[in-house]
Amino acid sequence: MTTELTDLARHVAEGLARNPKALSSMYFYDDAGSRLFQQIMALPEYYPTRAEFAIFRTHGAAIGAALGGTAGEPFTLVELGAGDGAKTKLLLRELLAANSDFTYAPVDISAGAMSGLVATLAAELPALRVVPVVESYADALDQLRTQPGRKAVLFLGSNIGNFGPAERLDFLRQLATPLGADDRLLIGFDLRKDPRRIRAAYDDAQGITAAFNLNLLTRLNRELGADFDLARWQHYTDYEPLTGAVRSFLVSTEAQNIHFEALETTVHFAAWEVIHTENSYKFTRPQIEALAAEAGLRVVDFFTDGAGDFADVVLAA
Ligand code: AVI
Numbered sequence: 001m002t003t004e005l006t007d008l009a010r011h012v013a014e015g016l017a018r019n020p021k022a023l024s025s026m027y028f029y030d031d032a033g034s035r036l037f038q039q040i041m042a043l044p045e046y047y048p049t050r051a052e053f054a055i056f057r058t059h060g061a062a063i064g065a066a067l068g069g070t071a072g073e074p075f076t077l078v079e080l081g082a083g084d085g086a087k088t089k090l091l092l093r094e095l096l097a098a099n100s101d102f103t104y105a106p107v108d109i110s111a112g113a114m115s116g117l118v119a120t121l122a123a124e125l126p127a128l129r130v131v132p133v134v135e136s137y138a139d140a141l142d143q144l145r146t147q148p149g150r151k152a153v154l155f156l157g158s159n160i161g162n163f164g165p166a167e168r169l170d171f172l173r174q175l176a177t178p179l180g181a182d183d184r185l186l187i188g189f190d191l192r193k194d195p196r197r198i199r200a201a202y203d204d205a206q207g208i209t210a211a212f213n214l215n216l217l218t219r220l221n222r223e224l225g226a227d228f229d230l231a232r233w234q235h236y237t238d239y240e241p242l243t244g245a246v247r248s249f250l251v252s253t254e255a256q257n258i259h260f261e262a263l264e265t266t267v268h269f270a271a272w273e274v275i276h277t278e279n280s281y282k283f284t285r286p287q288i289e290a291l292a293a294e295a296g297l298r299v300v301d302f303f304t305d306g307a308g309d310f311a312d313v314v315l316a317a
Contacts, residue, residue: 011023067152076103081156193308
């Protein structure tokens with residue numbers, strides 16, 4: 001058994017023993033899940049990726065300058081949750097054009113996504129120095145603490161929204177701790193907007209987000225020897241404008257027992273019982289400023305797209 005499998009097994013045993021049952025969205029991203037997420041980012045309903053692209057196209061040079069620091073001074077550009085790096089390439093091009101002396105260290109939990117990224121970077125930006133890191137955020141944070149030299153850390157695409165309020169603050173504090181005076185963070189935040197648009201982004205007409213959520217069950221079948229029949233499960237999502245939380249669930253459409261070989265256990269689901277699988281929080285600017293202050297960070301720059309759908313925020317310790 002690999003360490004990852006042990007972690008997944010422990011997580012599932014603990015999450016399905018809770019009331020209500022819950023699993024972390026961190027486990028969506030096996031190779032099939034990462035590919036489905038690439039498809040989500042191209043969906044007409046899923047505005048965050050396009051909005052962040054628009055920010056990078058409009059403000060790429062200013063963002064590059066905010067992260068690049070003093071010309072000629074070397075730094076490491078760490079990206080947590082790099083995925084396919086499509087947006088980051090805009091920024092990497094800006095930094096290369098400005099002759100910045102940097103090494104790009106993308107971190108992603110999916111080995112498949114990482115090898116795709118490394119291959120496209122080698123083909124498209126041959127001058128770029130790349131040190132890929134396939135590990136979880138937690139391990140990457142540990143590594144950041146011992147990373148020598150100046151660093152700029154990217155956490156794009158609203159990944160921060162997938163943490164609950166307490167975890168989010170804890171994560172930001174952990175990110176803030178190893179930062180020196182010249183280090184920078186660039187964090188993407190999805191902003192609050194028409195609740196219907198937000199909800200539609202997580203329940204698209206083609207059913208790709210449903211397939212992404214249900215893929216978690218396929219993963220449990222494969223990696224934990226579970227016997228989920230996907231025809232007996234539904235994807236459901238809602239948006240709560242008071243808290244800014246999109247919450248996604250897997251709904252058991254009938255009473256059923258699921259056996260997990262790797263856990264040597266059977267879990268009962270009542271008809272219409274849910275597994276809470278994801279939070280995706282949306283923010284206001286004052287909330288982002290308050291969060292930064294609570295984590296011991298200051299807002300250096302606040303970039304938004306023309307429609308005000310999304311913000312990329314430069315922070316410093
Ligand atoms: C990765 N993360 C920022 C996405 C989001 O928008 O919360 C994951 C996602 N889940 C459903 N659609 C997209």
